[in-house]
Amino acid sequence: MQNHPHQPNKLRRLMLKTMMALPATMLFSNVATASEVNSTGLAVTDDTVTVGILHSATGTMAISETGSIQAEKLAIEQINASGGVLGRQIKYIQEDGASDWPTFAEKAKKLLVQDKVDAIMGCWTSASRKAVLPVMEQYNGMLFYPTFYEGLEQSPNVIYTGQEATQQILKGIDWAKETKGAKKFFLLGSDYIWPRTSNKIARKHIEKLGLKVVGEEYYPLGHTQFNSVINKIKLKKPDVIFTTVVGGSNVAFYKQLKAAGIDLTKEKPLVLTLSVTEDEILGIGGENVEGLYASMKYFQSLPNDNNKAFVKAFKKRWGDDIVIGDVTQAAYLGPWLWKAAVEKAGSFDIDKIRKTLPGIELTTAPEGYVKVHPNHHLWSKSRIGHAKKDGQFDVVYESKELIEPNPFPKGYQ
Amino acid sequence: MFADYTWAELGSIFAMQGFSGLILFSVLLLMALGLAIIFGQMGVINMAHGEFMILGAYITYLTSNLFSTYLPDLFGIYFFIAIIFAFIGTFLLGALVEWSLIRHLYKRPLDTLLATWGLSLILQQLYRTVFGPREVGVTLPDWMMGSFAVSEMIEVPVNGMIVMVITLFITVGVFLFLQKSRKGKQSRAVVQNRAMAGAVGIDTARVDRFTFALGCGIAGIAGATFTMIGSTGPTSGQLYIVDTFLVVVFGGAASLLGTIASAFSISQAQSIMEFFLSGSMAKVLTLLTVIVILMLRPQGLFSLKVRR
Numbered sequence: 001m002q003n004h005p006h007q008p009n010k011l012r013r014l015m016l017k018t019m020m021a022l023p024a025t026m027l028f029s030n031v032a033t034a035s036e037v038n039s040t041g042l043a044v045t046d047d048t049v050t051v052g053i054l055h056s057a058t059g060t061m062a063i064s065e066t067g068s069i070q071a072e073k074l075a076i077e078q079i080n081a082s083g084g085v086l087g088r089q090i091k092y093i094q095e096d097g098a099s100d101w102p103t104f105a106e107k108a109k110k111l112l113v114q115d116k117v118d119a120i121m122g123c124w125t126s127a128s129r130k131a132v133l134p135v136m137e138q139y140n141g142m143l144f145y146p147t148f149y150e151g152l153e154q155s156p157n158v159i160y161t162g163q164e165a166t167q168q169i170l171k172g173i174d175w176a177k178e179t180k181g182a183k184k185f186f187l188l189g190s191d192y193i194w195p196r197t198s199n200k201i202a203r204k205h206i207e208k209l210g211l212k213v214v215g216e217e218y219y220p221l222g223h224t225q226f227n228s229v230i231n232k233i234k235l236k237k238p239d240v241i242f243t244t245v246v247g248g249s250n251v252a253f254y255k256q257l258k259a260a261g262i263d264l265t266k267e268k269p270l271v272l273t274l275s276v277t278e279d280e281i282l283g284i285g286g287e288n289v290e291g292l293y294a295s296m297k298y299f300q301s302l303p304n305d306n307n308k309a310f311v312k313a314f315k316k317r318w319g320d321d322i323v324i325g326d327v328t329q330a331a332y333l334g335p336w337l338w339k340a341a342v343e344k345a346g347s348f349d350i351d352k353i354r355k356t357l358p359g360i361e362l363t364t365a366p367e368g369y370v371k372v373h374p375n376h377h378l379w380s381k382s383r384i385g386h387a388k389k390d391g392q393f394d395v396v397y398e399s400k401e402l403i404e405p406n407p408f409p410k411g412y413q
Numbered sequence: 414m415f416a417d418y419t420w421a422e423l424g425s426i427f428a429m430q431g432f433s434g435l436i437l438f439s440v441l442l443l444m445a446l447g448l449a450i451i452f453g454q455m456g457v458i459n460m461a462h463g464e465f466m467i468l469g470a471y472i473t474y475l476t477s478n479l480f481s482t483y484l485p486d487l488f489g490i491y492f493f494i495a496i497i498f499a500f501i502g503t504f505l506l507g508a509l510v511e512w513s514l515i516r517h518l519y520k521r522p523l524d525t526l527l528a529t530w531g532l533s534l535i536l537q538q539l540y541r542t543v544f545g546p547r548e549v550g551v552t553l554p555d556w557m558m559g560s561f562a563v564s565e566m567i568e569v570p571v572n573g574m575i576v577m578v579i580t581l582f583i584t585v586g587v588f589l590f591l592q593k594s595r596k597g598k599q600s601r602a603v604v605q606n607r608a609m610a611g612a613v614g615i616d617t618a619r620v621d622r623f624t625f626a627l628g629c630g631i632a633g634i635a636g637a638t639f640t641m642i643g644s645t646g647p648t649s650g651q652l653y654i655v656d657t658f659l660v661v662v663f664g665g666a667a668s669l670l671g672t673i674a675s676a677f678s679i680s681q682a683q684s685i686m687e688f689f690l691s692g693s694m695a696k697v698l699t700l701l702t703v704i705v706i707l708m709l710r711p712q713g714l715f716s717l718k719v720r721r
Contacts, residue, residue, distance in 0.1 A: 058538075060648045062546040191693045219692035222652040224643040225440070227433035227573075228687035234429075234566065235422060248548060248644030248652060255642055259570035261560040283548025283644055288558070 037086055038348040043116040049088045049348060051076070051335070052095060052111035054122030054132070059099025060247070065124045067279055067328035068146050069094070070318050072121040075335035078313065085339045086346070093117060101131035108132045112139040118348050119144060121334040124327070126150060126194055133158065140350050144334030147327050148274070148296070150197035151407040156354060159337060160377045160405075161370075162330040163297050165201050166412070167403045168274055171382035172295030173205050175397050176240050176272055184214045186238035186269070188229065188245060191218040195244035198274060201412045202242055208411075214238050219245070224252040230260045233269065241271045250280050254288045264291030264387075277325030278391060286391035296326040298367045299385045299393040310366035323391065329366050336362055337372065369402070377405030425566035426688065434684030436573040439580040441676040443638060444653050445660035446587060447631035449672040452661055454604045454624050457515055458526040461533035462657060463650025465629045468506065468536070469499035469636025470645040471544060474551045481552065489554045492637075496579070499637035500630045507629025511622045519621070533650070540647040548646035557641065572641040579638050583631060588669060600624045663703050665713025674714050679703065 034044050043050035053072050055065040076090045084090060093115050095107035104123065111117045112135065119142045123129040126149050136143050136157040143158045151164035176182040185206050189195025195218065203213050214236040217229050226249075233241060245253050257264070257271075264271055272293045278300050281289055300311060300323060310332065314324055338353070340360045345352040358374040371379045379402040385393025418426065444466070451459045459465075476495035480488050510532065518525045557575065560568040591597040602610040603620045611617045643649065664675030679699060686695035707713070 057546075058541075060651075062541070063548055063646055066546050217692055220696055223692065223696075224639075224652060225433075225437050225683075227436060227570075228430065228684055229692060231426065231429040231433060232688065235418070235426065248646060248649055251548065251550075251644035252642055255558065255572070256570070258558050259560055259572045259641075261562060261568035261570075279547065281550075283550050283646065285550035285552055287552065287555075 032086070037346065040349050040351075041116065042118050042348055042350075044088065044118065044348050047088055048091050049085055050091045050093060050115060050117050051338070052108075052115065052117040052120040052122065053092050054095050054097055054104065054107055054111060054120050055124060056099040056128075057094075057096040059097075061097075061099040061124055061128075063247070063283075064279065064327070067325060068121075068124060068331035070322075071146075071314070071324075071328045071332035072335060074314060074317050075332050077317070079335060079339055085342050086348070090335070097122070097128055101125075101127050104128040105131040105135050108135045108141070108143075109139065112136075112141045118142070118342075118350070119334075119338045119353075121146075121331065121338075123147070127192075129153075129158070142338070142350050142353060144331075144338060146331035146334060148330070150194050151201075151409070152197065152413065154375050154377075154407050156376070158376060159334070159357060159372065160407075161333045161337065162327060163380060163382075164377050164405050164407045165198055166406050166409045167297070167380060167382055168295050169198055169202050170205050171399060171403065172272055172274070172384065173202060173209070173242075175295070175382075175384050176270065176293075177209055177211060179397065180239070180267070180270055182211070182239040182270065184212050184236070184238040185240045185242050186214055186233055186236060187216040188241060188243045189218050190221050190223075190244065190246045190249060192221060195246070195275075198244050199242070201409070204412045219249065221247065221249065223249050226253045226256045227260070230257060230262070233262075234260070238269050241269050243271065243273045244275050245273075246275050248283070250276055251284045254284050254292075258288050264289065267291065276387075277327065278323035278393070279325040279328070281387065281391040282323060286387070286389045289387045289391075290389045292387040293396075294385045294387065294393060295382065296385060297380045297383055298326045298329040299383065299395055300324045301385075301392050302367065302383075302395060304366075304368055306364055306368065307366040333362065333365055333370060333378075336364070337370075371402070373405050375405060375407060377407060379404060422566070425564070428563075428567050430684055430688050432567075432569065432573070434681045436570075436576060437684055438677050438680035439573075439577045440639070440642070441656060441660050441680050442584060442673060443576070443580045443631075443635040444657045445664070445672050445676055446583060446669075447628040447635065448657050449628075449661050449664070449669060450587065450631065451625055451628035453668065453672075454600055455519075455621060456522050456604075457519075457625065458522065458529065459628070460526060460530040460654065461510075461536060461650075462632050463652070463654040464533045464536035464540075465503050465507065465632035465650075466636030466639065466653060467540065467645065467647070467650040468503050469633030470551065470640050470649070471540065471549070471636075472499040472502045472633070473637040473640045474544075474549050474645060477552050489556065492553065492557065496634055496637045499633040503633025503636075504626045504630035507626035508622055510629070511625040515625060516618065516621065537647045537650070544647070546647060548644050548649070551640040551645055553641060575641065576638055579634070583634060584669075584673065587631070591669070596620070596623060659700075659703060663707065663713055665715040668713075668715040671713055671715030678714075 034046050038044040055069050056062050080089050097104040121144045123145050124147050145158055146161050148162040148168055187199040189199050206213055276294055341353045341357045345356040357372050361371040363369055382399040382403050383395050384397040386396045387393055448462045451457050473495040476498055480491035514528055560570045562568050599615045599620050603617050660676050664671030683699045
């Protein structure tokens with residue numbers, strides 16, 4: 001359009017129009033037309049906005065990711081019931097990553113390019129996230145990733161709603177030292193990136209505190225014979241068995257630990273885990289993990305009002321016998337954080353959302369309160385849970401302050 | 414590596430590791446027995462063996478729920494009834510699978526691999542639909558999860574002992590069955606020369622069905638037993654299948670003695686190395702050793718001499 005300053009009439013009419021329209025837009029801002037709040041061609045109409053859910057509904061990871069899918073759907077339904085986002089109802093397109101990392105990347109591309117979703121809630125394993133990451137960056141998507149993980153990553157296109165390693169590990173070890181007088185640690189994990197990196201950070205921290213690592217062992221994923229390592233543990237007499245064993249191996253590990261005469265309730269040795277939530281206990285059996293300590297930011301038994309409402313709504317939606325673990329809660333945060341950012345930005349444009357995300361806070365989070373850090377991780381509290389026979393945790397420790405996320409801890413890499 | 418320990422500790426180490434090795438041996442043998450019968454006697458590559466095991470585990474889970482709801486007084490012994498149920502359930506499913514799928518493929522052994530692999534996927538999805546994608550917790554009576562303290566260092570887990578006893582029982586049973594019973598002899602005859610066996614009046618189709626179902630039934634017993642030490646989920650069967658085939662192939666497909674020898678050597682090697690190396694490294698070395706031996710002796714440790 002060309003400007004014609006010598007046509008004052010036209011200009012005046014335009015200015016008048018704009019001035020008349022302004023108060024109207026301010027009053028009815030939530031009925032702004034799609035093109036006003038979305039200049040980048042995303043799947044946003046005057047009544048709806050589309051997001052993607054990308055998890056494994058099939059394959060070996062379905063066991064873990066089912067809870068995340070349920071939490072994300074619940075959050076979306078609740079947001080819709082309370083009026084949606086910028087006056088629009090959220091539609092979701094669910095894709096199945098099928099526990100296969102290339103499939104995750106392919107489906108992420110489909111969601112971004114073909115479906116033009118405004119955000120993706122998804123991924124669980126670090127491997128699937130690493131596969132999806134280049135796609136998110138190439139097509140400028142926004143991924144809300146729920147799992148606690150090893151850190152050493154930061155992306156403008158990902159919000160990490162779970163804890164990174166330092167929030168979970170350092171505080172857990174500090175607690176074992178201060179409260180339980182632990183001096184000797186035995187590190188045990190499944191053999192892939194997350195346990196190895198976590199144990200590396202744990203070892204550095206243990207040695208920094210002047211304590212001792214008396215053993216470090218890894219077993220292949222799905223390993224079911226832990227008798228040898230249990231024998232070693234008995235010989236080395238550690239104060240703490242620090243475990244990052246994942247999946248079905250956990251069932252074998254705790255059953256064999258019990259059968260070998262190591263009673264967790266006696267806390268000699270004490271077992272501190274990063275990888276057993278309420279979900280895993282369903283499979284292991286509460287009677288086999290009674291006395292176990294877990295370092296997480298969330299437990300289903302957290303006694304605050306936000307959490308009571310969340311647990312009630314979750315059970316009402318998905319069944320009374322369901323349990324909620326740490327990652328499930330972190331997945332629930334995704335849609336709410338996204339909604340808060342979109343509303344603060346007043347736009348669905350990814351670049352605008354990204355600018356507003358740091359500093360976004362949720363006072364309604366089941367874990368209490370969270371805030372997004374400029375490094376795209378969440379400020380959160382550290383907590384230690386003590387497992388009971390019924391498969392739930394008593395929270396025995398909670399950090400006073402929110403812990404600042406630090407995905408690239410100095411001296412721990 | 415020995416310098417860190419006292420003599421008394423070393424003694425305990427060897428006692429405990431020896432016992433761990435024996436438990437692992439029992440587990441491997443119990444996994445492989447059913448497969449050895451099906452693969453060794455019939456030449457069918459049963460990729461769904463793990464799923465039959467998990468069916469046994471799920472039946473145990475259902476039985477435990479049944480007992481804790483309706484017969485809580487008898488909960489202490491439910492496990493042995495669950496094993497019988499597991500055998501019957503997997504035996505019947507095995508017979509059905511043989512009738513509907515396997516018998517059409519006897520002349521094409523490689524196709525049985527594909528067909529049973531498909532079957533394993535179908536069964537996994539079925540379990541997921543019925544029991545949900547999460548793992549289920551099989552509750553065991555307290556006495557089965559305990560241990561005897563032999564000395565301060567050495568504790569003998571009860572569940573390990575139970576696995577050993579069950580394995581011993583099943584192995585002897587299978588051996589006697591194949592060597593002594595009429596059905597067992599017929600089954601071996603069919604393997605050695607199908608046409609001739611048919612000519613002397615053996616109903617080869619029935620023998621095949623029975624043999625296949627028996628192998629599946631043993632898998633079911635193995636699955637029920639492993640609820641004591643492992644996980645029960647739709648895909649847990651996959652955890653066992655590689656080790657199972659390793660044992661059977663290493664032992665020499667058609668020989669039960671070979672299966673026993675192979676399970677024993679693999680478990681002892683694994684158990685000893687696990688103590689001095691890391692868990693993953695022990696597994697790698699075990700696999701390497703097996704590969705080298707199989708290169709030198711492709712027929713496996715023991716082989717059946719049959720004129721073809």
